[in-house]
Amino acid sequence: MATGCVVPEVVYREIPGTIGGTVSGLVGGGLVLTANGAEDLSISGDGAFAFLTPMQRGESYVVMVKRQPSGPAQICSIEHGSGTAGERVVTDIKVRCSVSAFEVGGTVTGLAGRGLVLHSGAGERVSVDADGAFTFPTP
Structure with a gap:
C-alpha cells in the first residue's frame, strides 16, 4: 500500500425491515390490524399497508385482526400473517375481507x-x- 493512502473502515450493520402486505374486499370501516400485539394499524380501504415498527432479522412476527370492520359488518381473514423477519421487507401478508351474511x-x-x-x-x-x-x- 502506498504511503499517505487512507483506507476507510467498513462497518456492516443489519438494516431492519418492515412487515406489510395488501388488503382486498374492504368496504366497511374500522378495520384494525395488530402486529405482535404491540402496534395497531387502522386500515381504511383496499391496497398496500405496512407497520411502522422495524423488525430485526430473525425476529418473529404475528399479524392479527384486532377489530373487524363494520358498516357493513365484514369478516377479514389473514394469510401469511406469521413468520420470521429475514433480510428483506415482508410484503406478502394478505388480508381478505368479505361482507357477513345473515339469515333473516x-x-x-x-x-x-x-x-x-x-x-x-x-x-x-x-x-x-x-x-x-x-x-x-x-x-
Missing part, C-alpha cells in the same frame, strides 16, 4: 287462515300457510 327469518304464531305473504326489505316474499318458522331465501 322468524316464527309465525296464531295464524288463523291462509295466504299470509311476508315481504323483506330486499323485495323477497315468503308465503306462510301455518304457524311455524320461516326464512327468506337470500341471506
Whole structure:
C-alpha cells in the first residue's frame, strides 16, 4: 500500500425491515390490524399497508385482526400473517375481507287462515300457510 493512502473502515450493520402486505374486499370501516400485539394499524380501504415498527432479522412476527370492520359488518381473514423477519421487507401478508351474511327469518304464531305473504326489505316474499318458522331465501 502506498504511503499517505487512507483506507476507510467498513462497518456492516443489519438494516431492519418492515412487515406489510395488501388488503382486498374492504368496504366497511374500522378495520384494525395488530402486529405482535404491540402496534395497531387502522386500515381504511383496499391496497398496500405496512407497520411502522422495524423488525430485526430473525425476529418473529404475528399479524392479527384486532377489530373487524363494520358498516357493513365484514369478516377479514389473514394469510401469511406469521413468520420470521429475514433480510428483506415482508410484503406478502394478505388480508381478505368479505361482507357477513345473515339469515333473516322468524316464527309465525296464531295464524288463523291462509295466504299470509311476508315481504323483506330486499323485495323477497315468503308465503306462510301455518304457524311455524320461516326464512327468506337470500341471506
